[in-house]
Amino acid sequence: VRDFTIAIDGPAASGKSSTARALALELGFGYIDSGSIYRCATLLALRHNITDIGTGATDLIELINKSSVDIKFQPSTTRSSPNLITGRLSVPDVRILLNDEDVSEEIRKPGVNRLVAKVASDGEVRTAVLGIQRALAKAAETRSTDVVDKEGVVSVPGGVVMDGRDIGTTIFPNAELKIYLDASAMARAIRRWDEMNSSLKQARAKAPVAAADSAPVANERAPAEYPSVEDIARELEERDYADINRQHSPLRIAKDAVVIDNTTMTFEQQVYSIADLARDRM
Numbered sequence: 136v137r138d139f140t141i142a143i144d145g146p147a148a149s150g151k152s153s154t155a156r157a158l159a160l161e162l163g164f165g166y167i168d169s170g171s172i173y174r175c176a177t178l179l180a181l182r183h184n185i186t187d188i189g190t191g192a193t194d195l196i197e198l199i200n201k202s203s204v205d206i207k208f209q210p211s212t213t214r215s216s217p218n219l220i221t222g223r224l225s226v227p228d229v230r231i232l233l234n235d236e237d238v239s240e241e242i243r244k245p246g247v248n249r250l251v252a253k254v255a256s257d258g259e260v261r262t263a264v265l266g267i268q269r270a271l272a273k274a275a276e277t278r279s280t281d282v283v284d285k286e287g288v289v290s291v292p293g294g295v296v297m298d299g300r301d302i303g304t305t306i307f308p309n310a311e312l313k314i315y316l317d318a319s320a321m322a323r324a325i326r327r328w329d330e331m332n333s334s335l336k337q338a339r340a341k342a343p344v345a346a347a348d349s350a351p352v353a354n355e356r357a358p359a360e361y362p363s364v365e366d367i368a369r370e371l372e373e374r375d376y377a378d379i380n381r382q383h384s385p386l387r388i389a390k391d392a393v394v395i396d397n398t399t400m401t402f403e404q405q406v407y408s409i410a411d412l413a414r415d416r417m
């Protein structure tokens with residue numbers, strides 16, 4: 136049994152991260168969110184007021200090389216107690232640690248969204264990130280194990296799921312399964328807007344008094360921090376344009392990738408169809 140790598144690429148907000156996490160849980164694999172490493176690099180640039188981004192920003196490269204990024208993904212399910220039985224998929228939480236500080240929420244904020252594609256267009260930033268990516272993938276990869284099944288002892292492959300923009304084309308060109316996940320621009324913008332609103336609701340439920348000052352109510356305009364669907368659509372479009380048209384590792388469909396457009400698919404349908412593709416190739 137070989138260890139198995141699944142590469143998931145696609146435009147912004149096409150559902151790569153939640154699909155990859157549910158899939159990793161389903162298969163008992165590790166998970167690496169490669170975009171979060173570029174987001175951490177962007178946060179470093181913002182915090183240190185680095186402005187010469189996209190042109191071999193030396194100070195930023197030095198900062199990235201000095202920093203540690205850790206991705207905590209610890210789904211409790213193993214293949215001997217498959218999640219499939221529940222009939223519902225859960226999406227395990229992931230925490231992103233930059234120099235041991237939990238920056239999971241901060242790296243999803245509008246300031247980082249606006250700058251990240253520019254940071255990621257820098258060839259030297261990409262080289263610095265590559266080292267972190269490979270080390271994390273190695274550490275996250277689960278090993279093949281022998282499990283007792285109703286058919287006796289069977290060997291279950293271990294592996295890793297990584298999502299991003301250049302995973303199937305550049306990072307793991309020999310991945311056993313490559314998926315290119317896409318959805319219409321409007322579907323992606325609406326999903327991202329929904330996501331932002333539900334995390335806002337959660338924050339309000341947790342701290343009703345403190346959040347009441349800053350959180351919008353139904354008939355009130357959201358503060359600048361929470362953009363409209365149109366704002367989000369524009370931001371996604373700009374980011375995709377930058378990712379597709381950059382010189383280094385642009386977003387492309389790998390020639391051996393399976394393209395899945397999930398505009399009208401349920402989450403379960405897409406995760407189970409990818410899990411089936413993976414099991415067929417194991």
Ligand code: C5P
Nearest residue numbers: 169170171173251252255299300301374
């Ligand atoms: O996936 P996510 O939206 O978090 O990625 C943020 C940005 O990081 C992308 O828009 C892209 O510019 C960059 N990125 C990249 N290569 C990857 C993953 C992300 O260039 N493999």
